[in-house]
Amino acid sequence: MPGYKATFLQELQRRHQCRICSLALRVPMQTECGHLFCKECVEPIFRESQPLCPVDQEPISREDTFPDNACKREILGLLVYCDHRDLGCDWTGELKKLEAHLLDCRYREIQCTQCGQLVPCAKLENHERNECPMRPSVCEHCLSKVPVEQLEAHIQRVCPKYLRSCPNSCNEKKYLLSELQQHLDMKTGDCPLEIVECPYFPLGCPFKHPRKEIEHHMKTKKVFHTRLHVDTTVACKREATETKKRAEELIGRMSIIETKSVALDRKLKSLESDIERAKGSSETDRLILKVNALEEKVARLQYSDKTNFFSHSHHGGGHSVPSSHLLQQVDQLYSKVSELDTTVTQCISNSMETDMRLQFVERASYNGTMLWRIDNFSQHKQEAIDGTTLSLYSVPFYTSKQGYKMCARVYLNGDGLGKGTHLSLFFVVMRGPYDALLPWPFEQKVTLVLLNQTPGKRNIVDQFRPDPQSSSFQRPVKREMNIASGCPRFCRLEQLKDGYIKDDCIFLGIIVDTSNLKLPVSTAF
Ligand SMILES: [Zn+2]
Ligand SMILES: [Zn+2]
Ligand SMILES: [Zn+2]
Ligand SMILES: [Zn+2]
Ligand SMILES: [Zn+2]
Ligand SMILES: [Zn+2]
Ligand SMILES: [Zn+2]
Structure with a gap:
């Protein structure tokens, strides 16, 4: 201070x-x-x-x-x-x-407990008795206690005993609050000056005028009102027919889905038995997981089909009560059906993918040799020239069931030194399930072959021994496969015409020498 x-x-x-x-x-x-x-x-x-x-x-x-x-x-x-x-x-x-x-000091200011105003101490008593806006007063009509400030509002809006005039001044009569409410009621009231709606308002009649005019309106607008009535009925009928039609369509689509899911079920069964046959291969576990997921999807699909069908089917059974609510339900059901449709398609394409994987497993070779047929050669080559797909990988093959996992990689328009002039062929060491038991680096002799499809003509053959220093032949730990290694100038592109390409198809072969390899399990003895 x-x-x-x-x-x-x-x-x-x-x-x-x-x-x-x-x-x-x-x-x-x-x-x-x-x-x-x-x-x-x-x-x-x-x-x-x-x-x-x-x-x-x-x-x-x-x-x-x-x-x-x-x-x-x-x-x-x-x-x-x-x-x-x-x-x-x-x-x-x-x-x-x-x-x-x-x-x-008796002139100090203190706060009035009723209204919160600051009042000199000496004048508080007078304030509370005569000036405070919150001092109590009594309504002379109903005798209830009301703060002075609110007395006027009480009398006008709440007091049940105060006699008041119609706000439209339709007559000289005085009303109690409850009587006035009845007098002014939109539906049951009798005030001729109160603004009311025509009974046909919900059907589209825009009339909103004092009540005394309604009788005349009803008399003169009979034709208009009848037309509103007819229009509404026609619209309702149309809606009902539409609803029924859509419900029938829906039932049709339901049965299609049911058929599809039965087919899917059959497909799964056959896949299951395929997998039984393929058991023992390293891909089996993944396939089983895949099939389990598929089965779950089908189960969900069938379940939601049925619940939807039963909870909604009664709408299609001849009821013609028009209802936008019903239409809305049908719409929801419709989108549900298309959703299910998509799921079924997805399931089918998933199972096709599984099918393909299965073929991979069946085709995999376990003797260190792999014959690779490349169809649609010209299309693949064009993609290599365009740069959309520069190279292709073969399916994996193995030196034995517990041996090295490998594959081949081909650049149909060449790579590195052979780009644009040669077909480049490479050998790739992949991460395999038995790598931990195998000797590293990979040291087996590799032979690459392009087969000539004219009998008696020479194949193109190249051979190499892996460089033990190269990262391409170390054990792949972090990645699925090592860097490819082989012959960038394996075969000149124009040479392919000499019998190596027929019916737009070529054959490549990889031969890995396995003569000095022992099965991992036999080294235990
Ligand atoms: Zn100073
Ligand atoms: Zn000072
Ligand atoms: Zn003083
Ligand atoms: Zn006060
Ligand atoms: Zn009162
Ligand atoms: Zn009135
Ligand atoms: Zn009307």
């Missing part, structure tokens, strides 16, 4: 005034230059980097500034008026006694 704001009986002397706030000094402090300030007024100056006296710009410091207790005593002894002198308090006394007086 800066200095005292009190009103002094005599004019305040300059030496009792703070040179910053100009009020009577509160806790006076004297600086080394001899000027007096309230403690609180001078404090911010000491926080500056180079404090200067605001009167004479002399440097000042907190250490050399002291409280002036003599001055303080003088000021507290000065005579002052009460702060509420304007309201009528005639108290005077020493400044040091003002605080105690204010707590007790």
